[in-house]
């Protein structure tokens with residue numbers, strides 16, 4: 098090897114340049130990356146809605162011996178609580194928070210990873226079923242920020258819950274098995290699309306026109322007016338025991354009826370519905386779960402998987418709610434917060450714990466896409482394959498509505514990752530004034546917690562089929578693990 102020049106050495110020392118993680122993956126790591134990716138694909142194929150994802154998490158938490166917070170109202174259960182104890186809060190089956198108690202008192206602060214488990218999708222309207230042109234159709238209202246046209250002419254699956262007349266809740270899942278029927282939103286043939294093609298992309302397929310094809314067979318009775326609609330109602334009634342009025346309360350979501358798949362000849366990428374933000378939810382979940390076995394962690398480890406992020410985090414399952422504070426308040430009340438100058442379980446304990454705590458807001462970042470290079474500043478863009486992304490700040494315009502981590506905290510996280518051999522990269526969402534976005538970070542930061550946005554780079558975000566790199570999935574899991582252990 099030729100000796101390096103002084104300039105080359107200096108450049109190596111002073112510049113921050115990243116190669117793709119693949120360049121320094123050992124054979125052993127490569128096997129782990131594949132296994133982890135396989136588990137992830139199975140998990141998100143089974144968790145295509147916030148309810149389904151949460152249900153899987155709850156099942157695993159139960160299996161690992163976590164205790165439902167409601168059971169702790171029993172005195173004897175409460176007394177058993179000690180470092181290493183594991184508890185969870187089920188938030189209406191759509192969101193979950195869990196913790197592994199640390200050796201240090203809560204007043205030392207807790208380490209949190211928080212992601213969201215809802216993804217953009219097509220929801221049913223409350224009175225959705227109608228008949229036109231010999232078809233039965235479902236009228237819908239899209240959820241989250243989507244490009245409407247991307248959701249047409251792809252197979253869709255129907256997921257959700259609906260109630261029978263007797264008040265029984267029925268789960269619906271049609272379109273995921275090979276022999277299930279699927280659903281579809283039709284689009285206009287190019288031959289007749291002259292006018293449509295002249296319109297702006299935001300207008301040529303309007304949200305109101307996202308109607309899902311439900312069937313076309315008439316119910317054979319001359320005395321019935323809407324025969325096709327009646328066929329669909331009768332099938333739903335047969336299968337689920339529901340009538341049309343049940344749609345008023347039902348939560349039914351149409352999601353892409355596609356399974357997670359490897360992408361590329363080298364199988365380095367994963368294509369799937371809902372990487373935003375279930376790739377971060379999955380990695381956060383398993384990173385936090387690592388502390389459920391063996392020695393208790395130093396600081397208490399908390400994982401927050403929230404709902405409704407894609408529509409502003411509002412409501413009692415979203416991060417804007419007080420559920421997260423309630424959870425910390427509960428920990429304080431139960432486990433004798435060591436800020437003992439205050440009365441036991443006083444409100445101030447909760448606020449002190451929060452202000453000493455640290456969180457990674459685990460959410461995806463927009464990976465640089467060479468096909469649309471001009472919306473990114475290449476210096477601050479995140480890249481598929483280059484590791485976990487740190488976004489010091491979010492927001493749009495002049496950083497409006499964003500969350501901005503302090504230099505101190507950001508530096509601390511950078512260091513923890515580097516010391517643990519976790520490759521991290523910068524990532525801001527596009528060029529200045531090109532758009533922007535947010536996560537649940539600001540909400541938790543408002544409580545006094547140090548929060549940094551930190552997650553996986555994604556291509557085609559919010560499309561029905563998003564793309565991530567396997568090596569980023571793995572690196573992000575290791576990053577969350579390092580943070581929870583060392584922060």
Ligand code: MN
Pocket residue numbers: 213373374406460461536
């Ligand atoms: Mn997100």
Ligand code: MN
Pocket residue numbers: 373407559
């Ligand atoms: Mn999103």
